[in-house]
Amino acid sequence: MSQIKNSFDKETIKKVGKGALIAGGSAISIYLLQWIMTVDLGVYTPMAVAIAGIIINAIKEYKAGTVFPDVDKCK
Numbered sequence: 001m002s003q004i005k006n007s008f009d010k011e012t013i014k015k016v017g018k019g020a021l022i023a024g025g026s027a028i029s030i031y032l033l034q035w036i037m038t039v040d041l042g043v044y045t046p047m048a049v050a051i052a053g054i055i056i057n058a059i060k061e062y063k064a065g066t067v068f069p070d071v072d073k074c075k
Helices: 012-040 042-063
Strands: none
Touching: 012 042
């Protein structure tokens, strides 16, 4: 189904919303990373930075992959 000029259909609204969530999530992530890098946790600062990196990598790996995995391989 093609989009009609000067209007939004449900699919377009979903795409705009998803883009807004991605942009907002990215902004929040950058803010939090900047905060973690500048906050003074004393001797625990390197540990906090390392843990933040591990958590971000874990989230990235969790979100990777296909939406519909091959069911036969799961058995």
